[in-house]
Amino acid sequence: MKKTTINDIAKEAGVSKATVSRVLNHGELVDEETRNRVLDIIQKHRYSPSLVARNLSNRASNTIGIVIPEIDNAFYGKILRTIVNITDAEDLIPVCFDTGNNAEKDVRSLCVLRDLRVGGLIYAPSVEYGAACVTKQAKQLLDDMGVPTVLIDRHVPDFQRSGVFFDGFDAGYRATKILIAAGHVNIGVVTGSLKLGIARARLDGYRKAHEECGLPVRRALVFEGDFTSETACLLSREMLSLPERPGAVLTCNNDTSLGFLQALGEKKLKIPRDIEHVGIDEIDVFDDLHMRYNHIARSRVEMAQAAMALLLAQIRNPDARPENVWIAPRFVLDARLERVAVKHKIIAKTQKGASRP
């Protein structure tokens, strides 16, 4: 039992396949009568042309590749969903890979996408985690593919492409400023692997805030993790056991915040009674439950939309110049911290009521 093809239709309709192809693609160029006849037969056989053949013939593909780490992380999950909703609306076909933050998988995924001759690419690289040679391979592949590409959330070092990024430096900087303004001098920080640019940026912001305020950055208060809750919890336990326990803590992504909060719970410490805390990234459940959680949100929907906008623009106009979009941090603070932040002009003013992304 074979799939019916354009030939079968043509034969049965007593026309050439060119005509069938025409009613399929440029219906108006075909005599109404023959068109209807062909259409009828198509319907009868429930025929629908093969995209594979069509793509080959057109040497163009309406397929776009998506390469992200940790699909099941709420951050990327939301991004992915936003992306596929857009691809859907634009009649693009999303092919999706998860790298698990493994640079080798970046390369493998890009290989497949290259062989698939996708027409575009949204890419959240984990290559920074990997060896230099892997990064080089990935860049090479991107070049080889020669298709519109938009980086999202993370950079590829020394690589000139469009991208949508979160201003992690600003987030780290302002978060720390706020804590300092609230009277803290002893501020701990749990961040991700400093091999990752985004982790470094956030920590740099933390440092800058200290310098600007004439405060020393105490090495003992800087904890380099890996953006997982497990590691963050271990580090946080350590931090909270310090003889001079920090009065405030900055945690640099959603899972890190969770790890920290877990450690906090174990020690029976309460926010803000015993310690102050600002996290980076929203945590949906806390929102749902209206739980207190001072944090800086990076709008996932906004990022994904911006990325797709850039991608579509590039697909439509291939010689568009690379363009970077920076997504501004959004502050979600309790009344007290917000007052402090506004008073010190660290944030513009209350953003309450801003729709959750």
Place this chain on the structure above:
Amino acid sequence: MKKTTINDIAKEAGVSKATVSRVLNHGELVDEETRNRVLDIIQKHRYSPSLVARNLSNRASNTIGIVIPEIDNAFYGKILRTIVNITDAEDLIPVCFDTGNNAEKDVRSLCVLRDLRVGGLIYAPSVEYGAACVTKQAKQLLDDMGVPTVLIDRHVPDFQRSGVFFDGFDAGYRATKILIAAGHVNIGVVTGSLKLGIARARLDGYRKAHEECGLPVRRALVFEGDFTSETACLLSREMLSLPERPGAVLTCNNDTSLGFLQALGEKKLKIPRDIEHVGIDEIDVFDDLHMRYNHIARSRVEMAQAAMALLLAQIRNPDARPENVWIAPRFVLDARLERVAVKHKIIAKTQKGASRP
């Protein structure tokens, strides 16, 4: 600047494309010397054959379609990630659609997948939400595609295909039994749309437990929602304002549990001081934070793995008979409820230490 093709390689190597094709696919059939020469040229040009052309020629595709609602829901996010990790290991290419629980989008997604001539399909239908005619279309499409298909999590009514399902009836039944065994007679329930089979199953379990214990099912305590936290919260507020407030509540999926917990927080009610609660589905964050949350987990990883196993089996052996796998509920209860459950032989015995999926 054109992509290099098999022809370019053949020409440069001074051989025919047949030979190049051979070194690509059946290297051993080619003289070592020529093979190496061809290989060198391939490397030099960084040539890699087009999967599109190859698929067309082979009239077979290593592509598999994935259609799920709500990619950003942690439940499906985890499933998706597990699936793509497996497709990756099996050299399959995942094409992924999100339907947002919109039956029309089910149909649209299946259409694209059909045109793509995917080699297999993992499908979590939302068609039950839709009109009968839409369901019919979806079934028709599945038939037209004629490729191995595995349903996951949700049924398509009257449709004979392989599938991996959670035993929601059993979950609802045993959860309710436990609450009854714990001394409750006034048990509220918040469920999803009863148009959905999985919602009905869970509620049926709740009913069965009541019957079996000679307890009446009070209609006022049955709240039909839609599996979203917003609706669940509204309904829960209502429930908690009842003159005869239930002493225990069953909530039938993760978001519903969240909605309920939010309403609970608003009323300053505490578990288990004021009310008892069992939810269906895990909520990762609660796990991470070691928060108290009595629930019945449906193992997402297990489901996804089972689904892929069925799919691969079917792909390898096309006349394998349809097969259904039922994933057993896993109970995660606090000490008191667990003791009650074990004592009444509702659950076998402590499952503590079971790895989180």
Place this chain on the structure above:
DNA sequence: CTGTTAGCGCCTTCAC
């Protein structure tokens, strides 16, 4: 308006 022809890039017989 419609049919013929010639690919798209690759694979697989078949001869040699």
Place this chain on the structure above:
DNA sequence: GTGAAGGCGCTAACAG
């Protein structure tokens, strides 16, 4: 071992 030829299903000129 290798090349020539034909075909996968479809589209895009080019003639009529």
